[in-house]
Amino acid sequence: MDAFGDMSTYVWHRLPLILLFGGGYLVYQLMAATRLTSSFVTWVLHKSRGGSGRLVFYIICATAMLSSFIPNTIAVLTLLPVLQKLDREYSKQGVSGMTTPLMCAAIYGAAIGGMGSMIGSPANAILFGALDVFEVPGRDSVTFFNWFLWSIPLSVLFVIAAWAVVALLGLPASVRGVDIELACLAGECRTTKRQRYGASLFWLYMGFWIGEAFLREASTEFAAVSPVVCLIFTAVFLYLAFVRSAPDDGHAAGPLLKVRDMLNGIPRRGLMFILVLAALFAIVHWLGLDEKAMVLVGRMLQGDMPELLLFFLTILSVVFLTEILSNTAVVAAFFAIAFYAATGHGMDPLYIMIGVSVASTCAFMTPIATPTNALAFGEMRGASLRVMVGLGFVLNLVGACLLTLWLSAILPIVY
Structure with a gap:
């Protein structure tokens, strides 16, 4: 009761x-x-x-x-x-x-x-x-x-x-x-x-x-x-x-x-790419590669380091892991990682957990990062994977820096 x-x-x-x-x-x-x-x-x-x-x-x-x-x-x-x-x-x-x-x-x-x-x-x-x-x-x-x-x-x-x-x-x-x-x-x-x-x-x-x-x-x-x-x-x-x-x-x-x-509105275009994406995530999860990646990154964030560096490494890890692993799996695991890493370093966990959520949307690099990327890549025939990865890699690095500097500065003021 x-x-x-x-x-x-x-x-x-x-x-x-x-x-x-x-x-x-x-x-x-x-x-x-x-x-x-x-x-x-x-x-x-x-x-x-x-x-x-x-x-x-x-x-x-x-x-x-x-x-x-x-x-x-x-x-x-x-x-x-x-x-x-x-x-x-x-x-x-x-x-x-x-x-x-x-x-x-x-x-x-x-x-x-x-x-x-x-x-x-x-x-x-x-x-x-x-x-x-x-x-x-x-x-x-x-x-x-x-x-x-x-x-x-x-x-x-x-x-x-x-x-x-x-x-x-x-x-x-x-x-x-x-x-x-x-x-x-x-x-x-x-x-x-x-x-x-x-x-x-x-x-x-x-x-x-x-x-x-x-x-x-x-x-x-x-x-x-x-x-x-x-x-x-x-x-x-x-x-x-x-x-x-x-x-x-x-x-x-x-x-x-x-x-x-x-x-209504269930997207059918590029559905094959979505199915391939789901199969790939299933294989990765079945092999335990996603859990191993989370454990490895979690250990990396346990060491003593400046707060801004911890914020940046957390954001950077989420950004790039989202490119190859399920977005949902990454954020679900990283909210816990970010919480314990922040409290261990005397930081307010609210800010870094918001950062994790925002960083998980930054899937700019690969077709398999999100269903959106898969659909767009599948429908735009002739798109270059090499160019997509190259441009996305640059934007991921720039984005991680933007997120770190902006969120670490503005969130304590707003909240």
Whole structure:
């Protein structure tokens, strides 16, 4: 009975967080159902005016914005038809070697978007579970609102770094001076009333959760009733999405979402690469290679060293292990490693555990790092593995330095 009471109290305490992540999935589905994602991508790329350097920058930005609120794989799949069309247009103008830079730009943007918001990566959900398991002090101070205080500047830094790597090291010399015409097709650059209604629900979702996080920090009275308020908001949001009729745009009528929509959007493109990826991870786990790698890295972090060096080595280990091992397995193991390493060195474990969660999204180097990478590599025929690994290796090193310097400086201020 006590165990049940403790569990129910815990669930009630974490109910706003559960509803936040669940609502994030609904936001993704309504954006897909109204074709807001494809319209947004087409509009953003049209603004680049076709210059190769600007185009790469806009691809990274568009994917990062999308993947902050929808699954990375879906964000990349949304861009794939556009990327393939751009690749063909470059080929028609005699430019070869653009396949890999275009693919990498989308992959980098998706990974960066994962750190952009609290709901941007599944690793963040695991993070909050680990913080509760280890009873890390200050864990309740991490909110949807203050996550943006440090994640948005970090995402901007990563966008600049990713663009520099692709533009300076990845673009072929033959692309200089070549512009691609990006025409709007079938009114894709114009939004319908139905899409604007869907966008209004997105901003309603964002506004509520940012306001909820702010009020919960500012008022203990509101914090006590926050689960009830969040339940009421979720009920209203479900009504607006599933019951209330949205404007008719000629393609769809009635409510924005139907129950069957919750099972739609399962990516099928590049499915073979996903199956190969799953088989590879299974073999690695069966051989015990993942556990051996975690033990080896854990021993490396046990020695006496400066706090900044410990932070950097932890981040660097997560970044590169994520390239060859399951993302979930890496973060699940490293939350424990980071907690004990931090406490052993007299550090606040909250900061380094957040760093582990963010670092796990930095899968820039290999096709097997994430399903997103596998899908993009499989669909972009002609992509160079050598170029992908080379560019990703550079960005991984730059990213590890950025994460270490920024997070170690800003997190103690925010939390």
